[in-house]
Amino acid sequence: MQPPEQGLRAMAGFDNLGSTCYANAALKFLIHSIGPQRLTQHLQAFAADGDAQQREAAQGFMQLIADTCSETGPTRQQLSDFLAAVQQLPAFSAINADNALDFPIVGRQQDTDEFLTKLSQSFQLHALYASEITLRGGLDTLRSEGQYWTILQPASPDDTLQAVLDRTPAADWQLLLQRPRPHLTVRLENAMHDAQGRHLLSNRNFDFNQPVRLHATEGNLTTILTLEPREVIEFRGTHQSGHCVVYAKDAQWVRYDDDQVTALSQMPALEQVRFINFAITHIETASSSPAAASS
Structure with missing residues (x-):
């Protein structure tokens, strides 16, 4: 890494x-x-x-x-x-x-x-920027269209980021960790609107200052990835009138709102998260076979 x-x-x-x-x-x-x-x-x-x-x-x-x-x-x-x-x-x-x-x-x-x-x-x-981690089969519906992110969907405005990742079974993730700079880019489908374009679902419980963990299984091997949020795209508004803002983290988070660049002491609660790019900061593996579990 x-x-x-x-x-x-x-x-x-x-x-x-x-x-x-x-x-x-x-x-x-x-x-x-x-x-x-x-x-x-x-x-x-x-x-x-x-x-x-x-x-x-x-x-x-x-x-x-x-x-x-x-x-x-x-x-x-x-x-x-x-x-x-x-x-x-x-x-x-x-x-x-x-x-x-x-x-x-x-x-x-x-x-x-x-x-x-x-x-x-x-x-x-x-x-250059293909995911090292994808969802298997029909769950990864956008990959056939040349897109390079994975779709996840919060179930409610109270979902945490860890809960969204945990809801996808470990066996559904496919790991491709050969690339020189492992990362995972996620597209979140949390922009639900009614017929009048009014926003129905938002999420203000995502903590981008804390890492999350993702479990993936390949046969009898379980891989646990520690993911640190590094870039986030937020969409505000409706299909009729909306605005996109991006946040990026180096020593601290910075908000880029067109020509306005603002250093942040902490990440705010975001209205609608569309994309998150995670750096994979730690990888550990363990055997999930019955023999290994009993030992």
């Missing part, structure tokens, strides 16, 4: 270009969780093998990463140019029946998970 990149400073804020909070949050989530150096190295290799459109978008992404980790941050024009280059890529440039963009990045609220999926497809991030 490798620690996060050393010397990673608080990232700079991004301007909202018109309903782009979801994209700003997703980009900060990726840059921080993957690490700016690893992501830049991947994009350099991607650009070397890509076509002209891919090279332009990858170069814009690398410049955005560099500016994000600088003292000044990206300008509004730099962010606009990058998103315009991304909009030209096949995953984002599809036209609908009304002869309009099916997924306009700027000017219309979009789902963060769909943006992350298209971004992953566009820059082959699945090769």
Whole structure:
């Protein structure tokens, strides 16, 4: 296991270009969780093998990463140019029946998970940022679509984060711990709304300052993972009017709300958690065979 990149400073804020909070949050989530150096190295290799459109978008992404980790941050024009280059890529440039963009990045609220999926497809991030842990079979319904997270769903607003993980049987988790930087990214389905778009379910009991434990079984072997929350995306509001904010932890938690960057003394109670990225800080294994248990 490798620690996060050393010397990673608080990232700079991004301007909202018109309903782009979801994209700003997703980009900060990726840059921080993957690490700016690893992501830049991947994009350099991607650009070397890509076509002209891919090279332009990858170069814009690398410049955005560099500016994000600088003292000044990206300008509004730099962010606009990058998103315009991304909009030209096949995953984002599809036209609908009304002869309009099916997924306009700027000017219309979009789902963060769909943006992350298209971004992953566009820059082959699945090769770099694939889960080391997945749910088996039909439970992992999004994996066939190239997405790289696992779906979990709180049962009530009173659920704790540990309870959500515990409700998934240990035998349902499949471990793939060969990668150099183990982590687990979870998408939470806790955004339930009625027909009028009113929010029905929220969760304010997730403690992101404490690690959680996840049990997985493979045959007679049980693996216990200690997970530390490192990045969180929160969605506030309804499908008609909402806002995305990302939190990232280094020495302390920092909230990134578009161009507002705020250091936090502690994580607040969040309204709707959409994504959590955990660092796997400890792995222990034990035999679960009857013979081992009796000994």
